[in-house]
Amino acid sequence: MAYFAYGEKETDYLRRADPALGAAIDRLGHINREVVDDLFQALVNSIAGQQISGKALVTIWARICAAFEPFTPETVLRGGEQRLRACGLSGRKAGYILSAATAAQEGVLDPQAIAAMEDEAIIERLTVLPGVGRWTAEMLLIFSLRRPDVMAFDDLGIRRGLCRLCGAAEMTRELFAQYRARFSPYGTVASLYLWALAAEK
Template sequence: MVLPEKVSKIKTFTKNERDLKLKKAVASLKSIDKKTCRLIDFVGECKLKPIGTPYYVIIKSIISQQLSTQAASSILKKINQYFDTENSIPKPEMIRDTSDKELRSCGLSFSKIETIKRISNSYSSGKLSDELLYSMSDRDVVNSLCEYKGIGPWTSEMVLIFGLDRWDHFSIGDLGLRKGVEKWYGLHRDDKMKIQKFIEKFSPYRSILSWYLWASFDTENWE
């Protein structure tokens, strides 16, 4: 894997600083237009936050590719039961040393097994790490992860939003987000170019808007 020659130092915040920054970001989004204001008022308080380490989100996102939430959750549950890891993801070395047949018994496809093992091998060898991803610019994160076969923009963007807490991403490949734009803004879900252009006005808080669009379909499960 070719690593970026330069990495950007990303500022981190305390919880109180982050909470205040998030409230200001939501207020900024509400000021953009009436439709966004209605969306935010419908969902309520923004509860966007990292769901785990970058490694956790990478593996979880690979498992979730092209699957319903229910199907992905079922596979994760089987993996947790097999490795006795409760609600976590097995350590890279555990996945690396597990046979494809055993991973297949958890419901993973062979292509996803190959991708997960590529990531686990890179983490085990030190070629990739959470610390390295934290230090990278958003563009370098996407470029580096997309060098792995089986990882594309959607998976990389989920890592940015839910693993690295980066706030300016809208994954145009996510059908749920495009359905949300159609529902709240009237743009057809299949007109990706128009949606991409439209979403630009929500920068630098496109991840937060994304969270609201997702949450608008299921307010109870986005705690």
């Protein structure tokens, strides 16, 4: 199992950038968040998880992995919509996944090409796929491509954590942009702690 890698360089920078975040880092300690290096698998997992609970996704994902062995665009395309729906996916999600498998087979999700691209270019590339919006693309930047400076405004948990951090009643785009600039170039590590803050009782 692989985790998003960071260390003292990143946390020391964030401590200096924002004392409140620094206090949260010291209190919460190191956060392990799993990553999936295979971009196609990560994309399918993200599509499968849209608008369902984490618990439900665990069940459906286990069925998908069992149904497609090895898990590749080719095996998904061979299995088709019927096999995907048998795993508990809706027809719409099955269609999104088949579109993603076709794109992967055609080189749209070529790992080497994408690795050489800037974050915004990757987002543009991914969001042309059916069922993939900006938030999904940003989560793939973090949890598959391991990009270091991602803070997603569209993520409710990140906004909630940031409100708790700074004591704001709501998070405007303007205020978010200020914190985004403050935490750069380690916005992803900041996001890990903002999620943890949002999850606290």
